[in-house]
Amino acid sequence: MTEFKLRRDVGVRLVKSNASDADVVQAARVSTQGVDSLGEVGKPAGLINYLMRDRHGSPFEHTSFTFLVEAPLFVAREHMRHRAGWSYNEESGRYKELEGSFYAPGKDRPLIQVGKPGAYVFEQGTSEQSRDTREGLELSYRASWFYYQRLLEDGIAREVARMVLPVGLFTSYYATCNARSLMHFLSLRTISEGSLFPSFPQREIEMVAEQMEAALEKSMPLTYAAFGRHGRVAP
Amino acid sequence: MTEFKLRRDVGVRLVKSNASDADVVQAARVSTQGVDSLGEVGKPAGLINYLMRDRHGSPFEHTSFTFLVEAPLFVAREHMRHRAGWSYNEESGRYKELEGSFYAPGKDRPLIQVGKPGAYVFEQGTSEQSRDTREGLELSYRASWFYYQRLLEDGIAREVARMVLPVGLFTSYYATCNARSLMHFLSLRTISEGSLFPSFPQREIEMVAEQMEAALEKSMPLTYAAFGRHGRVAP
Amino acid sequence: MTEFKLRRDVGVRLVKSNASDADVVQAARVSTQGVDSLGEVGKPAGLINYLMRDRHGSPFEHTSFTFLVEAPLFVAREHMRHRAGWSYNEESGRYKELEGSFYAPGKDRPLIQVGKPGAYVFEQGTSEQSRDTREGLELSYRASWFYYQRLLEDGIAREVARMVLPVGLFTSYYATCNARSLMHFLSLRTISEGSLFPSFPQREIEMVAEQMEAALEKSMPLTYAAFGRHGRVAP
Amino acid sequence: MTEFKLRRDVGVRLVKSNASDADVVQAARVSTQGVDSLGEVGKPAGLINYLMRDRHGSPFEHTSFTFLVEAPLFVAREHMRHRAGWSYNEESGRYKELEGSFYAPGKDRPLIQVGKPGAYVFEQGTSEQSRDTREGLELSYRASWFYYQRLLEDGIAREVARMVLPVGLFTSYYATCNARSLMHFLSLRTISEGSLFPSFPQREIEMVAEQMEAALEKSMPLTYAAFGRHGRVAP
Numbered sequence: 001m002t003e004f005k006l007r008r009d010v011g012v013r014l015v016k017s018n019a020s021d022a023d024v025v026q027a028a029r030v031s032t033q034g035v036d037s038l039g040e041v042g043k044p045a046g047l048i049n050y051l052m053r054d055r056h057g058s059p060f061e062h063t064s065f066t067f068l069v070e071a072p073l074f075v076a077r078e079h080m081r082h083r084a085g086w087s088y089n090e091e092s093g094r095y096k097e098l099e100g101s102f103y104a105p106g107k108d109r110p111l112i113q114v115g116k117p118g119a120y121v122f123e124q125g126t127s128e129q130s131r132d133t134r135e136g137l138e139l140s141y142r143a144s145w146f147y148y149q150r151l152l153e154d155g156i157a158r159e160v161a162r163m164v165l166p167v168g169l170f171t172s173y174y175a176t177c178n179a180r181s182l183m184h185f186l187s188l189r190t191i192s193e194g195s196l197f198p199s200f201p202q203r204e205i206e207m208v209a210e211q212m213e214a215a216l217e218k219s220m221p222l223t224y225a226a227f228g229r230h231g232r233v234a235p
Numbered sequence: 236m237t238e239f240k241l242r243r244d245v246g247v248r249l250v251k252s253n254a255s256d257a258d259v260v261q262a263a264r265v266s267t268q269g270v271d272s273l274g275e276v277g278k279p280a281g282l283i284n285y286l287m288r289d290r291h292g293s294p295f296e297h298t299s300f301t302f303l304v305e306a307p308l309f310v311a312r313e314h315m316r317h318r319a320g321w322s323y324n325e326e327s328g329r330y331k332e333l334e335g336s337f338y339a340p341g342k343d344r345p346l347i348q349v350g351k352p353g354a355y356v357f358e359q360g361t362s363e364q365s366r367d368t369r370e371g372l373e374l375s376y377r378a379s380w381f382y383y384q385r386l387l388e389d390g391i392a393r394e395v396a397r398m399v400l401p402v403g404l405f406t407s408y409y410a411t412c413n414a415r416s417l418m419h420f421l422s423l424r425t426i427s428e429g430s431l432f433p434s435f436p437q438r439e440i441e442m443v444a445e446q447m448e449a450a451l452e453k454s455m456p457l458t459y460a461a462f463g464r465h466g467r468v469a470p
Numbered sequence: 471m472t473e474f475k476l477r478r479d480v481g482v483r484l485v486k487s488n489a490s491d492a493d494v495v496q497a498a499r500v501s502t503q504g505v506d507s508l509g510e511v512g513k514p515a516g517l518i519n520y521l522m523r524d525r526h527g528s529p530f531e532h533t534s535f536t537f538l539v540e541a542p543l544f545v546a547r548e549h550m551r552h553r554a555g556w557s558y559n560e561e562s563g564r565y566k567e568l569e570g571s572f573y574a575p576g577k578d579r580p581l582i583q584v585g586k587p588g589a590y591v592f593e594q595g596t597s598e599q600s601r602d603t604r605e606g607l608e609l610s611y612r613a614s615w616f617y618y619q620r621l622l623e624d625g626i627a628r629e630v631a632r633m634v635l636p637v638g639l640f641t642s643y644y645a646t647c648n649a650r651s652l653m654h655f656l657s658l659r660t661i662s663e664g665s666l667f668p669s670f671p672q673r674e675i676e677m678v679a680e681q682m683e684a685a686l687e688k689s690m691p692l693t694y695a696a697f698g699r700h701g702r703v704a705p
Numbered sequence: 706m707t708e709f710k711l712r713r714d715v716g717v718r719l720v721k722s723n724a725s726d727a728d729v730v731q732a733a734r735v736s737t738q739g740v741d742s743l744g745e746v747g748k749p750a751g752l753i754n755y756l757m758r759d760r761h762g763s764p765f766e767h768t769s770f771t772f773l774v775e776a777p778l779f780v781a782r783e784h785m786r787h788r789a790g791w792s793y794n795e796e797s798g799r800y801k802e803l804e805g806s807f808y809a810p811g812k813d814r815p816l817i818q819v820g821k822p823g824a825y826v827f828e829q830g831t832s833e834q835s836r837d838t839r840e841g842l843e844l845s846y847r848a849s850w851f852y853y854q855r856l857l858e859d860g861i862a863r864e865v866a867r868m869v870l871p872v873g874l875f876t877s878y879y880a881t882c883n884a885r886s887l888m889h890f891l892s893l894r895t896i897s898e899g900s901l902f903p904s905f906p907q908r909e910i911e912m913v914a915e916q917m918e919a920a921l922e923k924s925m926p927l928t929y930a931a932f933g934r935h936g937r938v939a940p
Contacts, residue, residue: 018769034796053668068735072398074328084318087763089736113394133389144401156360163307163401167308198523262559265642269641324532325501330501407504411532543872551785553788606856610849614869626838627817672864
């Protein structure tokens, strides 16, 4: 039996990667120079910029990033809707007894949503609302956690007992993608001034996306710069 | 505010489909006869059987089924891991206030799991366990539902309030697939004597799969028979 | 043995479809209204426009179009690079003896390319160039066709004999897609004034794309209008 | 202008890879142990064998192999029909002038096919047939190559001139896959005694597949052994 715990951050660890701007250039040169291209890289920034602008996406696919993510179930659910170029393995409530870590928003997370669908604006809320939210989440989570443990103690199968666990529960998953599928994810799951298309991600998946964005920037700075320059639309 | 409700079945409604054995035959004949094939169908059973046996999967893809599924969140989560050849749209806890329908297993659903991973056997459990499970699930669900409503009444955003809702909550989603992706789903999410490979689906997703299997059998009887004859391995 | 034939058009026949603007609306309403949505359509134009603008692509996937395409091999090769949401079955040179239809550009097809990669401009060419092209293509095609037939007559396997056949040879294939994957194809394989991103398709695949575009416009006029309004970027 | 050349082998170079049995084990342990799994590997052979037998395919996806392939166009065409988990970049006849390398089967390549579709048997053929094939292919290829060069010399666009080039011409392409998509490719594109399902690949794509199989065996020996033990059906 693990202890009940509240947590307000998400975890994104880059487990391994095999991704560089040179990979993009090599792949693109196969198209324009054939087999003799191997080894030459030439002037990568211009080429990468051109590929991004004209939406030649395939050269960005010969790269891979594997992340270990710790996030609430509602984030994992949104994340796994991204199918093309993504692979996942998630902690299973059928195979293991789950840990008691639950998500509670930090103080700076706005709690009130005003406006209509597709154009919500979030506001901070009063300090009462903030306190009541934290209290309401904790009490509800504790009740769910209590019944989960009681069902397990009673000998009930894990796959049945877990039915009471809320989507605020933390899960962990492996997520592997390539630079193209990662950019597509970033375009929809972050808010950024330079975006050609608006997006309205829930803050918690954006917290995951921001850490993945940092990994892309570090491994593939030219690709990352070109992505920003062309409106953060994945090629 | 909707009422609290327990429910033990799942709902699978075939919204529309465009799928027949003749579609498979036509597509396969393009390979062997080219453009002149259109219109001829010939002896479909033998051809479909041959395609299945030799794992020529693509002719089965020119078909489509759209289902509206009502099932608990933990089923939707498993379902949406099927990516290739599947499309989904699910009810969103960000865009709407969710309904208070929760899943409680029926009396014939075994509750106790014995053995080791990959070879679990389920047993019925005592009548005390059955009663305690039903009671534990209901009390926990009611607590979650209570806090969800209280947070909403307090003006908290839906996307925050829903964090307390359990994976036993019902959701609804559109799911579109083709005959090939449907057979792949069935091979992993049902238990059937004739299967070449063992599978250990959770009972609740099998309940969804069984209804989809009936739709396949009805629309594409020859394809369905060939699927069974060849060990329920998707081509 | 079929006769040698030159052909300058491509063929695109809509074999079947199951696609309407109402399908998009229904799927989107599952997200915002859940299971009760079925049957209501409301004001579809505004909703479809909003989905396109905010790049909610999944509601467009619950639709299907199946085309029978007759086009040169070099077009089929480009077409089949489109993977996500597309299914294909092509005439096979291993299973059948191929027909002697070859592609020769019509008189209005520009033959000369000037400028640098990514920004080519095509020019008409002189009448000598036009005549020489037509003559060169025909002579070369006839030589290939002669050797193909001679190898077959000599008893050589079709899969070996076909090695001499050029990419200008006509093939035929079934292609099934949904509205989202079709829009993605159109965004890359047509040239259109309203496009947010430039594209430089080869004229012959654009001839295929134009006929598919007409099918989209006819079945899903609101979707098609929204696609144009938002820069012909697939959602 | 490059020289005319006949070639009877294919080239498969492993450009880079990031794939080991430990990757599979780590990903699978996330399911059964959650985030604490990282670092432990335990007894990998048994686990990998179990994953293969029960068709848990996703743990095999967190790996990547990038190959540079040189093969005739008819091989590239078959290869690129493999979509799920594969990425490609191919030499473009629109962007570059193509090289004059053409495929002619080696002496041990059977040329005669007897029997009916789905159950062909290949036979060696007489020495006259062998000589005639080689001669027929070479003469036809030379004719195509002559006209390609003449059209280019006449100033005709590369994308038009290439229409005369045969599918026996060599191309080169980058192909990136993961261990799961690679096993699926091998199951369909090789002939092997231990296969649960029959397959009838053309010999030339099998030559490509054999070299990729060697790369899989070397990087992931336990995965490779389990693949063979379970009938060469991809999980």
